[in-house]
Amino acid sequence: MKAKGSIEKSTARLAEGLATPAWVLILLIFALPILGAAWLSFRNETLGSFVAPKFIGADNYAAAFADPRFWESIRTTIWLTLLGLLVQMPIGIALAVILERNLRGTRLFRTILIIPMLLTPVAVGLMWRFMFDVDLGVINWALALIGVDGPNWLGARWPAIWAVVIVDSWQSIPFIMLIVLAGLAGLPKGPQEAAAIDGATALQVFFFVTLPALGPVILVTLMIRIIDSLKMFDLIFIVTTRGGPGTATQTLGMLIYNTGFGFFQTSRAAALGILMVLMVLPVYWLWRRAAQKEQG
Amino acid sequence: MKRSARHSLGNAACYIILVGAAFMSLFPLFWTISTSIKTRNDTFVLPPRFLDFAPTAKNYIAIFDTRGFAQIYLNTIIITVASTLLCVVVSTLAAYSLARSPRFRSRRPLEVGLILVRAIPAIVIMVPLFTITSKLGVYDNHFALILMYAAVNVPFAVWLMTSFIEQVPVTLEQSAAVDGAGRWQILWFVVLPLILPGMAATTIFVALLAWNEFLIPVMLAGNSAKTLPVFISGFISARNLDWGPMAAASSLAILPIAILTVLAQRWLISGLSSGAIKG
Amino acid sequence: MTQTKRLFGAAVLATVFGMPALAEELNLYLIPSPSSTAIQSFIPAFTEKTGITVNVTEVPYGEAHQKLLLTVQQGQGQYDVAQFDNTFLAPYGAAGTMQPLDAWIGASAEYDIADFATGQQDYGKYNGETLGLTLSTEPMIQWYRTDIYDALGLKPAATWDEYMANAKAVKEAGKGDGAMFGWGPNASWWWMTLVWSFGGNLYDDQLNPTVNTPEAVAATQFFKDMLAYGPEGGISANGDDVTNKFLSTELGAMVQYSGYWGMALDPANSMHAGKIGTAPMPMGAVDITHLAGWNIGIPKDAKNPEAAWKFLEFVLGKSNARAYLMAGAAAIGRNSISSDAELLAIHPYLPLLNIPASSRIERYPQIRVWPEFEKAVLDALPAMLNGEVEIQAGLDALNETLKPILAAEAGN
Numbered sequence: 001m002k003a004k005g006s007i008e009k010s011t012a013r014l015a016e017g018l019a020t021p022a023w024v025l026i027l028l029i030f031a032l033p034i035l036g037a038a039w040l041s042f043r044n045e046t047l048g049s050f051v052a053p054k055f056i057g058a059d060n061y062a063a064a065f066a067d068p069r070f071w072e073s074i075r076t077t078i079w080l081t082l083l084g085l086l087v088q089m090p091i092g093i094a095l096a097v098i099l100e101r102n103l104r105g106t107r108l109f110r111t112i113l114i115i116p117m118l119l120t121p122v123a124v125g126l127m128w129r130f131m132f133d134v135d136l137g138v139i140n141w142a143l144a145l146i147g148v149d150g151p152n153w154l155g156a157r158w159p160a161i162w163a164v165v166i167v168d169s170w171q172s173i174p175f176i177m178l179i180v181l182a183g184l185a186g187l188p189k190g191p192q193e194a195a196a197i198d199g200a201t202a203l204q205v206f207f208f209v210t211l212p213a214l215g216p217v218i219l220v221t222l223m224i225r226i227i228d229s230l231k232m233f234d235l236i237f238i239v240t241t242r243g244g245p246g247t248a249t250q251t252l253g254m255l256i257y258n259t260g261f262g263f264f265q266t267s268r269a270a271a272l273g274i275l276m277v278l279m280v281l282p283v284y285w286l287w288r289r290a291a292q293k294e295q296g
Numbered sequence: 297m298k299r300s301a302r303h304s305l306g307n308a309a310c311y312i313i314l315v316g317a318a319f320m321s322l323f324p325l326f327w328t329i330s331t332s333i334k335t336r337n338d339t340f341v342l343p344p345r346f347l348d349f350a351p352t353a354k355n356y357i358a359i360f361d362t363r364g365f366a367q368i369y370l371n372t373i374i375i376t377v378a379s380t381l382l383c384v385v386v387s388t389l390a391a392y393s394l395a396r397s398p399r400f401r402s403r404r405p406l407e408v409g410l411i412l413v414r415a416i417p418a419i420v421i422m423v424p425l426f427t428i429t430s431k432l433g434v435y436d437n438h439f440a441l442i443l444m445y446a447a448v449n450v451p452f453a454v455w456l457m458t459s460f461i462e463q464v465p466v467t468l469e470q471s472a473a474v475d476g477a478g479r480w481q482i483l484w485f486v487v488l489p490l491i492l493p494g495m496a497a498t499t500i501f502v503a504l505l506a507w508n509e510f511l512i513p514v515m516l517a518g519n520s521a522k523t524l525p526v527f528i529s530g531f532i533s534a535r536n537l538d539w540g541p542m543a544a545a546s547s548l549a550i551l552p553i554a555i556l557t558v559l560a561q562r563w564l565i566s567g568l569s570s571g572a573i574k575g
Numbered sequence: 576m577t578q579t580k581r582l583f584g585a586a587v588l589a590t591v592f593g594m595p596a597l598a599e600e601l602n603l604y605l606i607p608s609p610s611s612t613a614i615q616s617f618i619p620a621f622t623e624k625t626g627i628t629v630n631v632t633e634v635p636y637g638e639a640h641q642k643l644l645l646t647v648q649q650g651q652g653q654y655d656v657a658q659f660d661n662t663f664l665a666p667y668g669a670a671g672t673m674q675p676l677d678a679w680i681g682a683s684a685e686y687d688i689a690d691f692a693t694g695q696q697d698y699g700k701y702n703g704e705t706l707g708l709t710l711s712t713e714p715m716i717q718w719y720r721t722d723i724y725d726a727l728g729l730k731p732a733a734t735w736d737e738y739m740a741n742a743k744a745v746k747e748a749g750k751g752d753g754a755m756f757g758w759g760p761n762a763s764w765w766w767m768t769l770v771w772s773f774g775g776n777l778y779d780d781q782l783n784p785t786v787n788t789p790e791a792v793a794a795t796q797f798f799k800d801m802l803a804y805g806p807e808g809g810i811s812a813n814g815d816d817v818t819n820k821f822l823s824t825e826l827g828a829m830v831q832y833s834g835y836w837g838m839a840l841d842p843a844n845s846m847h848a849g850k851i852g853t854a855p856m857p858m859g860a861v862d863i864t865h866l867a868g869w870n871i872g873i874p875k876d877a878k879n880p881e882a883a884w885k886f887l888e889f890v891l892g893k894s895n896a897r898a899y900l901m902a903g904a905a906a907i908g909r910n911s912i913s914s915d916a917e918l919l920a921i922h923p924y925l926p927l928l929n930i931p932a933s934s935r936i937e938r939y940p941q942i943r944v945w946p947e948f949e950k951a952v953l954d955a956l957p958a959m960l961n962g963e964v965e966i967q968a969g970l971d972a973l974n975e976t977l978k979p980i981l982a983a984e985a986g987n
Contacts, residue, residue: 014479015393015400022390022450023406025382029447030413036424037416047423048644048670050943069954095317098310105314111558112318114500115325118553120508122529123546126539127324127331134808135820138327138344154759154811156961170320175501179456182497186463186490202306216459224455231417234510241760241813246957253417260419261641263947264666273420280415288407291462336844340823423645430649514638515645519630529635530607534660534869535713535834535905537815 040270047264060271069247069255070272077251080164081229087169088225092176093218097206099177100184110181117174125238128167129154132239157248160240164249167239168232176221183217184210216291223287227280233257252276325550332356332543339539355540359548364519365527372523373552375438376506379445383502384457387450388495391457392487396466414451418511429516436518444516445506452505453498460494461487496560507553524549599627599882604646604654606639609837610710610869611658613904617890624889627882640666643874647672652878656886658710658871661698662939668701669943673872675704679884685892690909692929694936699870701941707870708891712908712928713834714856715768715865721852723750723827731828731854735772735797738857742804742827751825753804759811762798762956763949764865765830769794771937772859777948778940782985784977786952787970790860795959795966802960810960822846830856832867833924834905853924864934868905944984951976 041060045053064070095113099106116124131137132153140150151159187210195209196202211218233253236243242258243250250258256276260269330346331339333356338349359365393400394407425444434440464487472486510525517523528549531542605611611633618629632654634642640663646653647670659667667673676699680688688696691709699707717738719731724741727748732738742753756765767777775790785791802809806820818835820826822845833853839845856864871891873883890899896909900918908928912918919925930936939945951973959969 011397012400015397016402018389019393019400019402019406021386022454023402023409025386025443025447026409026413026450029444030409030421032428033421033424034412034416036427037420040420040424047641048666048672048943049648050666050669091317094313098313101307101310103307103310107561109314109318110561111554113314113321114557115321115550115554117501117504118550118557119325119328120510120525120528120546120549122510122525122532123328123542123549124324126532126537126542127328131324131327133816134811135806135824136340136342136808141342141344152807152810155808170324173317174321178497178500182460182493183463185493186460188465213463216462220455220459224452227415231415233417244760244953244957245811246954248957256417257419258950260423261638262950263944264641264644265947266423269417270420270423273417276417277412277415280411284411284415291459336838337823337846340819341846342824426642426645427649430646430651514635515642518632526635529637530633533606533608533636535814535832536608536837 037270037273040267041274043267045267047260047266050264053267060268061275063268064271064275069250070252072247073250073252073255076161076247076249077230077253079161080168080232080249080251081226083161083165084168084172084229085222085225087165088172088176089218089222091169092173092221093180095173095177096180096184097210099181113177114174116170121171121234122238124167124171125235128163128170129239129241132163154240155245157245160245160248164236164239167235168229171235172225172228176225179217179221180214183214187213219287219290223283226283230276230280252279328543329547331539332541332547334540336539355544356548358541359544362527364522367520368522368524368527369548371438371521372507372525372549375441375445375521375523376503376552378442379449379506380499380503382442383446383449383453383506384495384499386446387453387498388457388491390450391454391461392483394454394458395461396469410451410454413447422511422515426515435516436521438521441513441517441521444512445509448509448512449502449505453502456498456501457491457494460491460498463494464490500557500560503556504553507549599879601627601629601656601879601882601886602654603629603631603886604639604643604657604874605631605633606636606658606660606869607633608636608658608869608905610904613899613902614658614871614890616902617895617899621886621889625882625885627885629886636660643667644670644672647874647876650876652874652876654874655877655879655883656871657874658869659707661707661866661868661870662945664699664701664707664870664938665941665945666943668704668706668941671875673706674875674877674880675706676708676872676884677705679888680705680708683888683892685888685894687893690893690896690911692908692910693932694930694934695866695908698866698868698936698938699872707872708887709907710869710871710891711834711905712866713832713868713905714927714930715764715830715867716833716924716927717828717830717854717856718821718839719828719852719854720826720847720850722847722850723825724852726750729827731852732857735769735857735859738828738830739797739801739804742801745827746804751827752806752809753826754801754828754830755805755809755812755817755820755826756798756801756830757812757814757817758798758802758805758809758956758960759813759816760953761814762960763952764814764832764867766795766798766952766956767940768830768856768863768865768937769798769859771863771865771935772856772861773797774860778942778977778981782942782981784974784981786977787967787974792967792970794859795970799960799966810957833927834868836922836924837903837905853927855927862934863937864930865937866930867939942981942984944980947980948977951980 042055042057043053044051044056099110131139134140134152143150153159153163192205192209195205231253232251236249236251236254240249243254256269256272259265259272333351334349335352338345429435429440468486469482472482508525513523514526528542528545531538605614615631622628640659643657680686698709699705717731723745727744729741729744732741738754745751746753770777770791773790773794775788775794776785778784817829817831818838821829822839839851873880877883889895893911896912897915897918900906906922906925906928910929913925913929955969955973958964959966
């Protein structure tokens with residue numbers, strides 16, 4: 001008992017040491033750029049120095065809050081994130097559970113199901129864009145075969161949003177599936193077997209024993225997906241060509257890209273980027289709270 | 297009797313879902329590969345020509361003829377392997393700290409740092425990074441790229457590994473300590489085997505992220521450290537989209553990462569004996 | 576002994592330092608494209624002629640211009656020659672990225688600027704200075720299917736009314752879709768062309784937006800009405816989609832940049848090779864030609880501007896003009912080659928590239944806030960095109976949105 005305090009201290013010292021390489025790496029690469037981005041956000045710089053750069057305080061932030069495009073992009077981002085999660089999480093977890101059963105041929109299926117992650121996002125975007133094409137694309141052609149009149153995927157707001165959700169889900173489900181699968185593999189089988197012996201059905205075992213035990217893994221997956229959804233832009237860039245039609249799929253990530261690289265307004269983009277980080281912080285904090293509850 | 301019938305019904309349902317998901321996964325890949333061996337005429341046509349077309353090797357020849365393609369391929373492999381190793385090792389160590397020690401001194405700053413790095417959009421960072429790399433003279437430098445790739449993926453890897461380590465009950469480590477094991481023995485013989493599936497998964501993802509990384513090499517590398525994603529997006533130009541060669545390059549780009557994934561799968565399903573935890 | 580050694584050493588030193596400067600080096604910054612491939616094909620001949628080594632860096636189109644802006648800002652002289660899209664001439668000009676070429680052009684008989692039609696000599700000019708040579712001449716022209724038109728007894732349209740009538744005829748005869756614009760993410764290209772052609776303007780001399788004038792409304796209405804004669808996917812078609820559909824489906828005509836011709840040549844790449852005709856774009860109230868294309872120039876911080884000019888003169892000069900086009904580049908509108916039989920076989924529209932003096936040339940609006948301006952237009956058009964918003968009301972709202980954007984341009 002008396003050793004506990006010093007165990008904690010020695011653990012803390014060990015932890016300090018173990019964490020140092022990570023610290024060094026991210027400080028080395030990111031400290032200056034992040035500070036630079038913050039500094040940028042308080043100035044009026046542009047990519048080509050069109051105007052003499054000077055300090056303008058919080059003007060960029062004020063301009064962002066006053067800009068309807070900013071709020072619209074947040075709405076769009078929330079929709080895309082929510083819809084995405086609703087599609088990806090259940091399917092990903094379901095696939096992981098099925099694969100964990102280790103039926104015959106699991107290895108082959110596992111390899112095949114990972115494929116969507118492997119392709120370069122640019123190629124994925126272009127292929128899907130072509131498949132969504134109303135005149136020449138294979139999706140509406142296949143739908144027509146079964147008598148369904150496919151929507152004008154890239155030509156209207158909600159079909160375009162669903163198109164992005166579909167492509168994003170297609171690329172992300174393997175990620176969720178693998179992480180949950182790895183989590184399942186690391187779970188002790190004891191509690192599950194005990195519950196089964198006690199008479200619980202497979203479904204009950206899953207929902208009351210397995211799923212809670214997977215808590216940390218599912219939570220981290222959720223959080224990573226949320227953050228990535230917020231930042232997402234390269235897929236949208238290609239599939240709907242920069243967030244079209246109009247601003248239907250212009251997420252905050254897309255708006256930032258358009259502002260910085262499209263309009264050359266690097267300072268405005270930096271301000272938007274900082275705002276995005278501030279928006280992510282509560283998500284992160286919620287995750288930490290939930291993860292700690294799981295542990296305790 | 298009843299149990300096995302339900303069992304096989306469950307199995308059948310599983311297979312149906314798996315086959316459906318496999319089809320969805322494979323189709324776009326199949327489409328990419330078939331586009332890479334088609335002429336443009338066979339690509340932009342309805343009804344789609346799934347198999348009834350005359351294949352051509354033109355697109356692949358065009359790729360291999362490109363000056364420097366081998367170098368680009370090699371660059372991507374080297375940078376991906378090196379940065380992934382660095383990232384996963386460094387991140388696993390830090391993850392252990394975060395998972396096991398709630399009170400070490402640099403914990404809070406580390407957590408803040410990780411979220412900052414992960415959440416900030418890449419283009420916002422790109423402009424200062426460009427200026428810094430130019431001024432330091434490390435533009436178009438392999439080592440600089442490796443460090444940047446590793447750093448960019450540290451938050452992701454740390455979070456993943458933290459959750460995998462948290463899944464391992466502390467009691468295991470504590471009982472090993474009681475049995476007289478030293479710190480490093482615990483880490484190596486108790487913790488590591490249990491987090492191997494997690495490490496495998498994390499390695500796959502980090503390698504994937506590094507392999508497909510685009511913004512960093514396009515802005516901060518020139519010719520000598522050019523990577524595949526930059527090469528592939530070169531086929532999209534104003535008033536010209538070279539579908540065939542682009543599909544060919546993309547198909548070639550999947551190979552190494554697919555091989556890595558197949559290899560790493562062995563550790564995904566570890567033979568975790570259910571007897572490890574008694575309590 | 577020491578005397579000899581010293582003399583020997585001195586001789587060596589004299590030889591080393593007396594040698595002409597080590598072979599010069601040129602760094603090219605190119606964007607992957609047929610033009611870039613053609614330029615690179617000239618490098619061996621150039622190096623042989625001048626002894627100057629040439630290195631090439633290719634950067635994808637989506638990031639190339641932004642990266643060059645950043646690079647030149649560093650002032651390290653990374654590149655001596657840079658290719659860019661004419662859309663970026665104004666930002667480059669405003670940022671001072673490229674250096675003026677007028678002195679060299681004026682003194683070069685080899686380049687012979689007079690070989691270009693008068694209006695086109697200003698193609699690379701910003702604020703009166705030429706910041707880029709013409710690397711390709713790509714006006715919007717009319718493309719049509721000769722077989723469909725012949726079958727229906729149609730002729731390429733001379734006015735927009737005829738264009739719509741032709742489209743109607745093709746569609747009603749069941750020969751396919753009538754005609755097409757790109758109503759999707761690149762709609763601005765066609766929309767602004769129509770606005771100009773109908774006699775409107777995007778903004779006036781004081782940089783006030785003028786997109787809600789009666790002419791602009793009429794142009795937008797026409798743009799919308801043509802939707803009925805295009806394919807279903809036209810509403811989301813970008814520039815590439817338009818060409819793909821024209822080359823692969825049954826479509827009577829399209830108005831499109833001549834630069835896409837490269838895609839139309841090869842029978843393996845175009846279903847209708849040999850059945851595509853070209854004609855000048857239909858005329859509206861005003862005779863305008865919307866000209867786009869590549870430029871190429873010398874960055875401000877180039878280490879070797881003289882050698883850079885030598886290279887540009889070599890590749891783009893009059894004597895190599897024919898060879899340059901034969902190397903697969905997008906066509907350049909030089910008078911001296913527009914009647915070359917061999918070139919005409921590959922680029923039948925070559926004569927169209929010598930834009931008559933009667934036609935007002937409109938490039939992309941030469942304002943550095945053009946990307947933001949364009950995005951505002953692109954954000955506003957879909958609602959007007961699908962009928963959600965009345966055109967006059969939509970354009971009025973757009974006009975208001977454009978005011979602060981243009982104000983930023985004027986304020987500097």
